[in-house]
Amino acid sequence: MEALYSTEALSTGAGRDGRVAVAGSDLAFDLAVPKEMGGSGAGANPEQLFAAGYAACFHSALQAVARGRKISIEGSSVGSRVSIGSNGEGGFELAVQLEVVIPELDHDTAQELADAAHQVCPYSNATRGNIDVRVTVTDD
Numbered sequence: 001m002e003a004l005y006s007t008e009a010l011s012t013g014a015g016r017d018g019r020v021a022v023a024g025s026d027l028a029f030d031l032a033v034p035k036e037m038g039g040s041g042a043g044a045n046p047e048q049l050f051a052a053g054y055a056a057c058f059h060s061a062l063q064a065v066a067r068g069r070k071i072s073i074e075g076s077s078v079g080s081r082v083s084i085g086s087n088g089e090g091g092f093e094l095a096v097q098l099e100v101v102i103p104e105l106d107h108d109t110a111q112e113l114a115d116a117a118h119q120v121c122p123y124s125n126a127t128r129g130n131i132d133v134r135v136t137v138t139d140d
Contacts, residue, residue, distance in 0.1 A: 016045060037084075047082045047094070054123045055080035058098055061121035065113050073113070076102045095132040101140065110137045 008023040011031075017039065021028035031046070033039020059078040066073040079099040087093040100117075102110040114137050118124045127133050 017043075020044075047084050050094070051080040051082040051096075054082070054096060054098070057123045058100075058117060058121045061124075062100065062113060062117040065116045065120065069113070071105070071109070071113065073102045073105065075104065076100070093131060094127075096127065096134070098133065098135045100135065100137045102137070103139075107137060107139065 009020055010023070011018055011020045013019050013031075016031055016033045019028065019030050030043040032041055032043030034045055034047075035041035055078045058080070059076070062076065062078060063073065066076075077100075079101075081097040081099075083095045083097075084092055085095070098114075098118075100110065100114045102113070105113075114135050118133075118135050124133060
């Protein structure tokens, strides 16, 4: 692969209870284990960061697909829910639910765009076959 862009982040401290900073940017913050996993919940966590990145990336892919088909998706949004749980083998696994909303567009066309975006989104391509990712188009 010829990289179009690369970035770097550094985790220090105690991993999920540490700090993370992205090189060359103002993005730096404390991390905390979620309360649901026995932590304080007093900071961001990797699943939140993954959810934010996936939602933004998928929305960009959706916009690119729509632009290529000359379809307006004004007012569209993509929500992302990332879950973490046991894989049953002593480790953990992730699952993702993406919710696509495209007001002003019929459901079938919106679903076609979402399906096409799922084929071109880098996050979708990276996770395909590795974790459960479900894409749902809703009318609201």
